[in-house]
Amino acid sequence: MSEQTSMHGGTRPDAGATEVLEDTSNHEEIALETSGEVGEVLLEVDHVTLRFGGVVALNDVNFVIRRGEILGLIGPNGAGKTTAFNAMTGVYTPTEGKIRFKGKEIAGIKPHRINHLGIARTFQNIRLFPEMSAMENVMVGCDARHKTSVPGVLFRIYRVRPSEQELPPSGIRRSFAKAFGISRHTLEERAGRRRAMELLRFVGIADRAHELARNLPYGYQRRLEIARALATEPELVCLDEPAAGFNPAEKEDLMGLIRRIRDLGHTVLVIEHDMRLVLGVTDRIVVLEFGQKIAEGTPEEVARNPKVIAAYLGEPDDAA
Amino acid sequence: MSRISAAYRGLKLGERWDHAPKPVRWFVMLLVVAFAFYLPFLNILPFAYVRTDLSTSGSDWSSVLFLIVIYMIVAVGLNVVIGLAGLLDLGYVGFYALGAYSIALFGSTNSPVVKSLQNRFGLSEEWAVPFAVCIPIAITMSLIAGVFLGAPTLRLRGDYLAIVTLGFGEIIRITARNLDQVTNGAAGITQVPVPPGPEVDGRAFFNTIDAHRWYWLALTVLLIIIFLARRLENSRVGRAWLAIREDEDAAAVMGVAGFKFKLWAFAIGAALGGLAGLLFGAKQQYVEPNAFMVQLSFLFVAMVVIGGSGNIYGALLGAFLLTYLPERFRGFVDWRPFAFGVALVLVMILRPQGLVPSRRRAREFDDRRQEAEEAAADV
Numbered sequence: 001m002s003e004q005t006s007m008h009g010g011t012r013p014d015a016g017a018t019e020v021l022e023d024t025s026n027h028e029e030i031a032l033e034t035s036g037e038v039g040e041v042l043l044e045v046d047h048v049t050l051r052f053g054g055v056v057a058l059n060d061v062n063f064v065i066r067r068g069e070i071l072g073l074i075g076p077n078g079a080g081k082t083t084a085f086n087a088m089t090g091v092y093t094p095t096e097g098k099i100r101f102k103g104k105e106i107a108g109i110k111p112h113r114i115n116h117l118g119i120a121r122t123f124q125n126i127r128l129f130p131e132m133s134a135m136e137n138v139m140v141g142c143d144a145r146h147k148t149s150v151p152g153v154l155f156r157i158y159r160v161r162p163s164e165q166e167l168p169p170s171g172i173r174r175s176f177a178k179a180f181g182i183s184r185h186t187l188e189e190r191a192g193r194r195r196a197m198e199l200l201r202f203v204g205i206a207d208r209a210h211e212l213a214r215n216l217p218y219g220y221q222r223r224l225e226i227a228r229a230l231a232t233e234p235e236l237v238c239l240d241e242p243a244a245g246f247n248p249a250e251k252e253d254l255m256g257l258i259r260r261i262r263d264l265g266h267t268v269l270v271i272e273h274d275m276r277l278v279l280g281v282t283d284r285i286v287v288l289e290f291g292q293k294i295a296e297g298t299p300e301e302v303a304r305n306p307k308v309i310a311a312y313l314g315e316p317d318d319a320a
Numbered sequence: 321m322s323r324i325s326a327a328y329r330g331l332k333l334g335e336r337w338d339h340a341p342k343p344v345r346w347f348v349m350l351l352v353v354a355f356a357f358y359l360p361f362l363n364i365l366p367f368a369y370v371r372t373d374l375s376t377s378g379s380d381w382s383s384v385l386f387l388i389v390i391y392m393i394v395a396v397g398l399n400v401v402i403g404l405a406g407l408l409d410l411g412y413v414g415f416y417a418l419g420a421y422s423i424a425l426f427g428s429t430n431s432p433v434v435k436s437l438q439n440r441f442g443l444s445e446e447w448a449v450p451f452a453v454c455i456p457i458a459i460t461m462s463l464i465a466g467v468f469l470g471a472p473t474l475r476l477r478g479d480y481l482a483i484v485t486l487g488f489g490e491i492i493r494i495t496a497r498n499l500d501q502v503t504n505g506a507a508g509i510t511q512v513p514v515p516p517g518p519e520v521d522g523r524a525f526f527n528t529i530d531a532h533r534w535y536w537l538a539l540t541v542l543l544i545i546i547f548l549a550r551r552l553e554n555s556r557v558g559r560a561w562l563a564i565r566e567d568e569d570a571a572a573v574m575g576v577a578g579f580k581f582k583l584w585a586f587a588i589g590a591a592l593g594g595l596a597g598l599l600f601g602a603k604q605q606y607v608e609p610n611a612f613m614v615q616l617s618f619l620f621v622a623m624v625v626i627g628g629s630g631n632i633y634g635a636l637l638g639a640f641l642l643t644y645l646p647e648r649f650r651g652f653v654d655w656r657p658f659a660f661g662v663a664l665v666l667v668m669i670l671r672p673q674g675l676v677p678s679r680r681r682a683r684e685f686d687d688r689r690q691e692a693e694e695a696a697a698d699v
Contacts, residue, residue, distance in 0.1 A: 112573075112576055129563050148555070
């Protein structure tokens with residue numbers, strides 16, 4: 001199994017020539033600014049049990065996500081991965097136990113607040129805003145960190161003293177901006193557009209930035225979801241089956257992308273079905289089965305764990 | 321079919337407009353605005369047929385223009401609620417009434433509120449709140465009403481919200497009729513104040529006879545409102561509304577505070593409704609509960625829906641058609657409800673997204689129709 005962790009398997013003949021990832025983005029623009037230290041506990045799933053009526057979806061599940069790591073959450077179908085995921089992003093409230101993000105309990109907090117705390121996610125079944133362009137989709141994400149609301153937009157009442165490079169080059173506009181400042185709305189829009197474009201470049205779909213999300217090819221849509229999630233400047237990015245429907249070449253690209261996301265400063269949680277990808281990209285893996293954690297460790301440890309092999313790898317359905 | 325394809329060719333015109341150079345666009349817009357201001361005096365023959373006062377039974381042309389513009393303000397406001405935020409508000413007339421009653425209650429020497437204020441503070445009998453102060457009062461009152469109505473009800477979706485707002489519109493009207501001590505009840509309030517201005521020919525600048533000045537005033541207000549509404553559309557707020565409309569749950573996960581922005585949409589709509597009501601009340605110089613029947617709410621919604629929800633210019637067109645046509649063809653007044661019904665049905669069948677829809681909205685409609693067809697095929 002461990003040889004699958006090698007990333008440089010050479011290009012395959014079927015490598016999707018149209019969807020080669022090229023990261024030409026300016027990383028300073030999109031890198032995450034955070035005060036946290038690598039290795040500290042970021043999210044803590046503390047003996048969480050979740051019941052729906054008589055069904056126990058999660059049973060005393062217990063693990064942590066540390067800042068700066070890529071954690072994989074795997075398990076056969078119906079193991080409770082998505083349930084755990086939903087509990088972590090505030091969709092479900094645990095019946096017992098607690099989920100803490102940076103020491104703060106997140107049960108009962110509204111989804112948009114959880115996003116503001118620093119957790120973003122993608123969806124297993126893509127849920128973009130189909131009538132918005134790729135760019136606008138990402139800008140909605142950028143807006144999560146912006147403050148201008150209706151009064152600011154209507155009357156431009158919040159003025160900011162601009163720095164030298166934000167000033168218009170010359171003319172009346174320049175003197176006006178010097179005298180009265182630039183509205184926060186304008187600056188935020190500008191920064192949002194710039195950041196959105198950098199993120200699209202980062203995930204490799206900048207060539208179709210102004211196309212409607214609904215018209216983008218499947219692989220682009222998946223990456224757009226990731227870009228949109230990153231735009232909210234999350235400390236923890238949760239990817240729900242990001243490789244679903246990808247061919248092997250695209251999966252390789254995705255692994256590279258996930259690593260680069262971590263290099264920007266984000267912590268990544270990946271839920272994935274595809275063992276090859278999970279073993280290849282993650283630092284640690286948590287394995288669920290029937291709502292219980294059956295193993296946790298490095299990819300090598302997990303791959304050798306007999307329980308995991310019995311529960312998961314032995315199943316031909318999931319080997320694909 | 322050919323009619324439909326012809327209508328789609330209209331969309332391309334919109335694209336051409338988008339690609340026109342900025343000076344051209346400014347020039348065309350300036351021409352349109354100048355023409356709009358000139359309209360009351362339009363008397364050159366082939367064009368003069370648009371006037372509504374050609375026969376003796378016709379209504380005063382400037383007054384009709386004024387009403388069109390008032391309803392356009394309403395349509396722009398309601399378009400924010402229905403078209404942008406996707407909330408069906410069937411009680412919009414309530415805010416319109418609140419605006420009109422605000423200026424009447426505080427600005428008219430005939431209103432019980434002003435009289436009690438006079439007694440309380442020993443003011444002269446001519447005293448009333450000045451017109452300029454009535455404007456913020458009216459806007460604030462309707463805005464607060466919007467927030468009070470929206471805060472508990474915006475958690476409802478779709479039909480439920482429509483029912484609650486429908487009730488609200490009626491509550492305002494019936495309250496105005498029954499609160500004799502405050503609103504003079506069914507008798508209404510006279511002597512609603514007018515904006516100050518120099519006297520011309522021995523009459524106040526804004527009077528009931530020279531309606532074209534009212535029209536100019538309303539038109540100026542409308543232009544400012546369109547400018548502000550466009551600002552909203554192309555901003556964080558507009559994107560948030562669009563995101564909520566498309567996928568509310570995904571928007572929430574992306575950090576969009578859905579409730580907050582929906583409440584803003586509601587409040588903005590309410591404030592614009594109140595402003596339109598204020599202008600209407602001032603022009604009429606008389607406010608009574610029967611001017612704010614529930615039918616008016618339906619008319620407002622029809623304007624936005626027929627014109628094309630989500631697009632300011634669509635809403636403007638809807639307001640124009642539904643106000644102008646009945647006035648122009650007053651001779652067929654008995655046929656009005658019939659024609660109105662037929663027009664609505666035809667629009668719903670041939671062009672459910674409205675005459676001049678926003679491009680996004682048109683596609684959303686297509687998607688939903690497809691989904692419905694697929695669902696029907698599955699059954």
